Amino acid sequence: MTRALPVLPVLVPLATAIACLALHAFPRARRAASVGGAGLLLLAAAALLRHVDAAEFAVLQVGAWPAPFGISLVADRFAAILVLLTGVTGLAVAVYSLGSIDDVREAHGYHTLFHVLLAGVCMAFLTGDLFNLYVAFEVMLMASFVLLALGGERAQLEGAVKYVTLNLLSSGFFLVAVGTLYGVAGTLNMADLARTLESGVAPGLSTTLACLLLVAFGIKAAVFPLFFWLPASYHTPPVAVSAVFAGLLTKVGVYALVRAFTLIFRAEPEFTDALILGIAVFTMVTGVLGAAAQFEFRRVLSFHIVSQIGYMVLGLGLATPLALAGTVFYLMHHIVVKTNLFLVGGLVKWIGGTLALESLGGIYKRRPALALLFLVPAFSLAGIPPLSGFWGKLVLVKAGLDAGQYLVTAIALAVSLLTLYSMTKLWNEAFWKEPPAPGPREDQPLPWTLLGPVVALAAITVAVGLAAGPVFDLASRAGAQLSDPARYVEAVLGPGAAR
Amino acid sequence: MTALLAVVIGILYGAGLYLVMRRSIVKLVLGLGLLTHAANLLIFTMGRVSRDGAPIVPPGAAELTAPYSDPVPQALVLTAIVISFGVQAFLLVLVKLAHRATGTDDLDALRSTDQ
Numbered sequence: 001m002t003r004a005l006p007v008l009p010v011l012v013p014l015a016t017a018i019a020c021l022a023l024h025a026f027p028r029a030r031r032a033a034s035v036g037g038a039g040l041l042l043l044a045a046a047a048l049l050r051h052v053d054a055a056e057f058a059v060l061q062v063g064a065w066p067a068p069f070g071i072s073l074v075a076d077r078f079a080a081i082l083v084l085l086t087g088v089t090g091l092a093v094a095v096y097s098l099g100s101i102d103d104v105r106e107a108h109g110y111h112t113l114f115h116v117l118l119a120g121v122c123m124a125f126l127t128g129d130l131f132n133l134y135v136a137f138e139v140m141l142m143a144s145f146v147l148l149a150l151g152g153e154r155a156q157l158e159g160a161v162k163y164v165t166l167n168l169l170s171s172g173f174f175l176v177a178v179g180t181l182y183g184v185a186g187t188l189n190m191a192d193l194a195r196t197l198e199s200g201v202a203p204g205l206s207t208t209l210a211c212l213l214l215v216a217f218g219i220k221a222a223v224f225p226l227f228f229w230l231p232a233s234y235h236t237p238p239v240a241v242s243a244v245f246a247g248l249l250t251k252v253g254v255y256a257l258v259r260a261f262t263l264i265f266r267a268e269p270e271f272t273d274a275l276i277l278g279i280a281v282f283t284m285v286t287g288v289l290g291a292a293a294q295f296e297f298r299r300v301l302s303f304h305i306v307s308q309i310g311y312m313v314l315g316l317g318l319a320t321p322l323a324l325a326g327t328v329f330y331l332m333h334h335i336v337v338k339t340n341l342f343l344v345g346g347l348v349k350w351i352g353g354t355l356a357l358e359s360l361g362g363i364y365k366r367r368p369a370l371a372l373l374f375l376v377p378a379f380s381l382a383g384i385p386p387l388s389g390f391w392g393k394l395v396l397v398k399a400g401l402d403a404g405q406y407l408v409t410a411i412a413l414a415v416s417l418l419t420l421y422s423m424t425k426l427w428n429e430a431f432w433k434e435p436p437a438p439g440p441r442e443d444q445p446l447p448w449t450l451l452g453p454v455v456a457l458a459a460i461t462v463a464v465g466l467a468a469g470p471v472f473d474l475a476s477r478a479g480a481q482l483s484d485p486a487r488y489v490e491a492v493l494g495p496g497a498a499r
Numbered sequence: 500m501t502a503l504l505a506v507v508i509g510i511l512y513g514a515g516l517y518l519v520m521r522r523s524i525v526k527l528v529l530g531l532g533l534l535t536h537a538a539n540l541l542i543f544t545m546g547r548v549s550r551d552g553a554p555i556v557p558p559g560a561a562e563l564t565a566p567y568s569d570p571v572p573q574a575l576v577l578t579a580i581v582i583s584f585g586v587q588a589f590l591l592v593l594v595k596l597a598h599r600a601t602g603t604d605d606l607d608a609l610r611s612t613d614q
Contacts (some may be wrong), residue, residue, distance in 0.1 A: 127580055131575055138582045142589070157597040158609040165527060166592060169519070172534050175579055179542030182572060236612060 005051055006060045006073040007082045008044040009122040010227065012037060013090070017115035027106060031098055034111040038094035041118060042087035045080070052080040053474065057491035058482065059128070067128070067492050068189030074128035074492055077478035078328055082125045082255055085335045088460065089247040090118045092453035096343055097240040099449030100350075105150050113150070117143035117244065123467060124252045128492055130178050130188045130264075131373035133256065135172065140169050147241045148233060150288070159233035166229035177212040184209070191492035193264050194485055203267050210265035210272055217260065221253025223313055224282035227306045231290065234305070235298035235355070239346030242298055246305055247339035254312045258327060260489060261316060262482045269319065277317030281411055284310030288418040297345045297355040300422055301338070304381065307415060308334050315396055323399035325479030329472055331390035331463060332398065333380065340377040340457035344370075345380070347450055348430050352439035357426070361435035366442060371431045376458040378427065380465065382420035388464035391472060423461060503542045511537035524604045525595065528590050534582040539576045546572025 016037025033140040052058050058075040061067055075083070094114065099112050120140030127133050145167075149160040182188055184205055185196040197206050215226070222230040230250070234242050261272060287307025294300045310335070315327030345355060347370060352360045364371040380387035394417055400409035464471050481487065490497050511533050518530025552567040598604055601611075 047529070131578075135578065135582070138586075142585065143585075145589055145593070149596070152600065154600040155612045157593065157600050158612060160593055161524065161527075161597050161606070161609060164593060165519075165531065168531050168586060168590075169534070172531075172538050175535075175538045176541055179538070179545045179572065182542070183545030183547070188571075233571065349530055393518075 002058075003060060004052060005044070005048045006075045006126055007062070009041060009048060009086070009126065010073075010119050011264045012041045012044050012113040013119035015124065016040070017112045017119065017307060019113060021109070027103070030106070030111055034115065034418060035091070035094045035098065037115055038087070038091040038118070041122075042084075042091050045084040045087035047085045048075055049080040052077055053477070054408035056487070061307045065486075068187050068192035071132050072128035072189060072191070072492050073126050074191075074488070075126055076481050076488060076491075077474070078258070078482055079125045079255075081328060081332060081474065081478055082120050082251070082335075085120050085332060086118060086125070086248060088457075089244060089335060089339050090114075091245045092339060092343070092457055093240050093247075095449055096243070096346070097454045099447045100240050100346055101238060102151075108150060110147070110150060112349065113143045113147050114244070117147065121248050121252055122484040125255060128190050130181065130190055130193065134171070134174055134178055137171060137252070137346055139337045140249070140252065144245060148237050148245075150241075151238070151469050153236070155236040156411075162229050163233035166219055166226075170216050173212055173219070174216035176215060177209050180205075180212075181209050189492070190259065190263055191489040191497070192359050194266070195489050195493070197264060197267055206265060207268045207271060210260070210267075211275075213260050213265075214257070214272070214275070217253050217256040218279070219253070220250065221257055221309055221313070222250045222306050223279050223309055224286050224306075226423075227283070227287070227309075230306060231294075231299055231302040234302040235296060239298075239322050239342060239349060243339045243342035243346070246301065246342050247335045250305055250309055251312075251335055254309060254316075254327075254331065257313065258316050258324075258482065262319075262324065263485045263488055266485065273317050273319050275317075276313055277405070277408060280310045280314035280317050281408055282310075283307065283313060284412060284415040288415045288422065290420065291422045292425075295357045295429075296356060297426065298342065298361075299358075300426060301341050301345065302395075304419065304422060305338060307419065308338070308381070311393070311396060314408065315399065318396075318399050318403045318405065319483075320399055320403055321479050321483040322402065323474070323479075324397065324482045325472070325476035326392065326395035328478045328482075329475040330392040330474065332471065333392045333461070336461060336464070337377040338387060340454060340461065341374075341381065343348070343450075343454050343457065344377065347454060348374075350446065350450060351441050352430070352435070353441070354439075357429035359436060360429075360430040360439075361433040364431040370446070371427075373454055373458055374431065376425070376461055378401065378423040380461050382423050383416045384420075386465045386468075388461050388468070388471075391465065391468040395472065395475075500547050501544060504540060504548065508537050508540050508544065511540065522606045524594050524606055527606065528587070528594055531590065532587055535579075535587075539579050539583075542572050542576050542579070558588075 019033045027445045052075050060073040062071045123136035184202045219226045291300050291303035315323040380389040383393040515530045515533030518526045546569045549568045554567045554570045
C-alpha cells in the first residue's frame with residue numbers, strides 16, 4: 001500500500017471522473033460521487049505527505065520499468081505538500097460547486113471535467129519525467145479549456161479564446177524544449193537529466209533550453225511579461241471554476257519552474273537566478289499596479305494572482321534554502337487564500353447579483369460575519385500579522401536581506417502595501433459603502449454549500465498563521481530537500497547515482 | 500535530410516507565427532496548427548534522422564547493433580500528435596461558438612469584458 005501512495009492522488013480523481021461519467025443519469029449520486037472523490041483525494045494526499053515527511057521520498061517506477069527508461073512518479077516533500085493543497089482546494093470547490101453550478105453545466109460533465117483537472121494537477125506535481133509533465137499539463141489544460149468555455153456565455157468564449165491561445169503557445173515551447181533536451185541529453189527522466197547536465201553536456205545549449213522552459217512555464221505561471229491571458233480570462237467562468245483555476249493552475253507553472261531550476265538546470269545559476277529575480281520584481285509590481293486600476297471583483301483578484309506569483313518566483317530567484325522554504329510556505333498560504341477570496345467573491349455575487357464594484361455595497365451592514373470572513377483572506381494576502389501571508393512575506397524578506405538583495409526586498413515590501421490598498425478598495429466598494437440598488441438576495445440566508453468551504457478555508461488561514469512554527473518547519477524541510485538535488489537523483493536512480 | 504527538415508521547420512514556424520499574429524480568428528487556429536507541426540517535426544529531427552536502422556534486436560542477438568535509429572522521439576511525436584489533434588478539434592468548436600456568440604472573426608473585437 002505504501003508503494004502505491006505516489007500514484008493514488010492521480011488515480012483517485014480519475015476514478016471519480018469515470019464514476020461521475022457513469023452516473024450521468026443520476027444527478028444526486030453524481031454530486032455525492034464528486035464530493036466523496038474529492039474527500040478521498042484529500043485523504044490520499046494526507047497519507048502521502050505523512051509518509052514522505054518521514055521517509056523523505058516516495059518513488060514509484062510505473063510498470064516496474066527501471067528509471068530512467070520507464071516513467072517515475074516521485075513525491076518529495078514539496079510535491080507532497082502541493083498535492084495536499086490540491087486535495088484541500090479540490091474538496092472546498094467540490095462542495096462549493098454543489099450550490100453554485102447550474103444544472104445545465106452539471107449535465108454537460110462539469111464534475112467529470114473538474115476531477116480530470118485535479119488528476120492532471122496531481123500528475124504534474126508527482127511526475128519525475130519531463131515528457132510526462134507535458135502530458136500532465138495537457139490533461140490539465142484540456143479539462144480547463146472545457147471548464148472555462150462550458151456554458152457558452154459570450155464573455156466565457158472570449159476569455160477562452162485568449163486563454164487557449166496563450167496556453168497552446170506555451171505548450172508548443174515546452175514541447176520543443178523537451179524534444180531538444182532529449183536530443184542533447186538522451187534522457188527525459190528529471191533525475192537523469194540533472195545528472196547528465198551536471199556532468200557538463202552542452203553547457204551553452206542547456207542554458208538556452210533552460211530559458212525556453214522558463215518562457216513555457218512562465219506563461220503557465222503568469223509571470224511578467226507573459227501574464228496577459230490571466231486577467232483576460234479568469235473573471236469569465238462561474239466562480240467555482242475561477243476559484244480552482246486561481247488556486248491551482250498558475251501554481252503548477254510555479255512548481256514546474258521550481259523543479260526545473262532547483263533540480264535540472266544548475267549549470268549557470270548566476271545567470272538564470274538573476275533573470276528569475278528580475279522577472280519576480282517586475283511580476284510583483286505590474287500585477288499590483290494592474291489591480292489598482294480594476295473595478296471588477298474578480299479582475300482585481302486576477303491581477304493579484306500575478307503579483308503574488310512574483311513573491312513565489314522571488315524565493316526561487318534568491319535560491320538559498322531559506323528562500324526556497326519561503327517559496328514553499330508562500331505557495332501553501334497562497335493557494336488557500338486565493339481560492340478563498342474567489343469563493344468569497346462568489347458569495348458577494350450571490351447576494352449582490354453582480355461583481356462590478358460600482359453596483360455593490362452595504363454587505364458589512366447587513367452581514368457583518370460575512371464581511372469578517374472576507375477580511376481573513378484579504379488581510380492574509382496583504383500580509384497582516386498574525387495571518388499566514390505575514391509569515392510567508394517575513395521569511396522571503398529575511399531571505400532577501402540575508403542574500404543582500406536590499407532593493408528587491410524593499411520593492412517586495414512596497415508591493416504588499418499596495419496589495420493592502422487593493423483589498424481596502426474591495427472592502428470599501430463591496431462591503432462598506434451604501435449600495436446604489438439593493439441586490440436580488442439581500443435577505444435570504446446563504447446556503448451552507450457556499451458558506452461551508454469559505455469558513456473552512458478561512459479557518460485554515462488562521463490556523464496556519466497561529467501555528468506558523470510547525471508549518472514553517474515543514475516548509476523548511478521541503479526547502480532543504482530542494483536545495484540538495486543529489487538526494488533526489490539518488491532516490492530515483494538508486495544510491496551512488498549522483499557520483 | 501536534416502538540413503532539408505531544418506528548412507521546413509523554419510518555414511513552418513515563420514508561417515505559423517505570421518498567422519498567429521493576424522487578427523482573424525480562423526488564421527489563429529491555422530497558425531497554432533502549423534506551430535504544433537513545426538514542434539513535432541523538430542522533435543523528430545532532434546532524434547537524429549537515419550535510414551535502414553530499425554531498433555529491433557535481431558534474432559539470436561542479445562542487444563542492438565549500431566547503427567539504429569532512436570525510437571523514443573517518434574513515440575514522443577506520436578503522443579504529441581494525438582494531443583494536438585484533440586486540442587485542434589476543441590479549438591475549432593470553440594472558434595465556431597465564439598463566432599456565433601460574437602458575430603465577428605476579429606480578435607481585436609473580443610474585448611466586451613475588458614474595461
